[in-house]
Amino acid sequence: MDAIRTEALTKVYRSNFARRGIPSLDSLSLAIGENEVFGFLGRNGAGKTTAIKLLCSLLRPTAGTAYLFGEPARSREARKRIGYLPENPYFYEYLNPRETLDFYGKLQGLSAAARAAEWKKLAELLDLGSIAGQRIRGFSKGMRQRLGFAVALVGDPDILILDEPMSGLDPIGRRHIRELILRMRDEKKTLFFSSHVLGDVEQICDRVGVLVQGKLKAHGPIADLLTDHISHVEIVAAGLTPAAVKEIATQARHVRQSEQGEHFEAGDLEAANEVAGRVLAHNGKLVEFTPLKDSLENYFLRQQEEAYA
Numbered sequence: 422m423d424a425i426r427t428e429a430l431t432k433v434y435r436s437n438f439a440r441r442g443i444p445s446l447d448s449l450s451l452a453i454g455e456n457e458v459f460g461f462l463g464r465n466g467a468g469k470t471t472a473i474k475l476l477c478s479l480l481r482p483t484a485g486t487a488y489l490f491g492e493p494a495r496s497r498e499a500r501k502r503i504g505y506l507p508e509n510p511y512f513y514e515y516l517n518p519r520e521t522l523d524f525y526g527k528l529q530g531l532s533a534a535a536r537a538a539e540w541k542k543l544a545e546l547l548d549l550g551s552i553a554g555q556r557i558r559g560f561s562k563g564m565r566q567r568l569g570f571a572v573a574l575v576g577d578p579d580i581l582i583l584d585e586p587m588s589g590l591d592p593i594g595r596r597h598i599r600e601l602i603l604r605m606r607d608e609k610k611t612l613f614f615s616s617h618v619l620g621d622v623e624q625i626c627d628r629v630g631v632l633v634q635g636k637l638k639a640h641g642p643i644a645d646l647l648t649d650h651i652s653h654v655e656i657v658a659a660g661l662t663p664a665a666v667k668e669i670a671t672q673a674r675h676v677r678q679s680e681q682g683e684h685f686e687a688g689d690l691e692a693a694n695e696v697a698g699r700v701l702a703h704n705g706k707l708v709e710f711t712p713l714k715d716s717l718e719n720y721f722l723r724q725q726e727e728a729y730a
């Protein structure tokens with residue numbers, strides 16, 4: 422069964438006068454399997470937080486439905502199974518981390534013994550021991566994010582929904598969160614998170630979705646998305662006459678000459694094959710034929726550019 426499924430999930434904010442009637446999330450249909458790590462990409466205002474809030478039932482959809490483990494997202498059964506890290510976690514500033522987790526444990530109806538066990542486990546996992554008794558008021562962004570992650574984990578939810586869990590963190594903080602996400606995957610949880618930190622998404626996600634102006638523009642395993650998106654093909658050919666080089670250069674960019682031979686760059690596979698054919702027709706020899714794939718970052722930026730062009 423899918424851990425998360427959305428069917429044409431749509432949100433039009435009523436208060437959104439500037440974009441009246443334009444959905445902030447437009448017919449999102451997605452299925453995310455159990456124990457999958459799904460990364461949600463999109464630039465500011467793309468609708469990531471809107472989608473996340475709909476999954477967590479913090480917003481009511483204008484149309485469409487979200488299901489968690491087959492139950493409507495707004496049902497009690499579904500809500501019990503998710504842990505949520507908001508974009509800007511809000512805390513009671515006069516409480517300390519231990520009291521904060523205890524508070525959320527109580528909300529979930531955990532016994533005193535269960536709450537103590539939960540504290541022990543989460544304090545260790547998120548390294549909260551040394552700040553257990555300190556008021557949150559003076560906490561840095563990194564400490565807040567760790568505490569927010571701990572709050573999301575209270576009650577051992579099956580699905581973790583994290584809104585920009587790495588934003589605002591330094592490289593060490595980011596790595597820490599990345600490791601936590603992978604650790605949660607090892608614990609068989611399902612993870613759905615949004616991010617601008619594309620490198621992190623590339624490293625830890627099974628699949629990604631790219632949201633542009635409320636619409637899901639692309640989704641799938643990272644490797645598949647990139648196979649479709651060869652940025653260019655490098656071709657090295659030896660034994661060509663200057664006239665042959667000149668002729669082939671009308672088809673592909675002639676980049677340089679090296680000991681190996683002439684280096685060409687073709688825009689796509691079809692053009693590259695054409696070039697290879699010409700090399701052979703001119704009695705040249707193919708030394709290298711290398712399709713180069715996009716980094717996720719380039720792919721993502723191109724998706725955005727196309728949509729906003």
Ligand SMILES: Nc1ncnc2c1ncn2[C@@H]1O[C@H](COP(=O)(O)OP(=O)(O)OP(=O)(O)O)[C@@H](O)[C@H]1O
Nearest residue numbers: 434436437445463464465466467468469470471472
């Ligand atoms: N409460 C609201 N009322 C009206 N419009 C809203 C509201 N919340 C969000 N929007 C609009 O919906 C669109 C999507 O916003 P959303 O916060 O979901 O984007 P996002 O992808 O999370 O952006 P960011 O990367 O900045 O966090 C934006 O155009 C935003 O202005």
Ligand SMILES: [Mg+2]
Nearest residue numbers: 469470471508
């Ligand atoms: Mg957001």
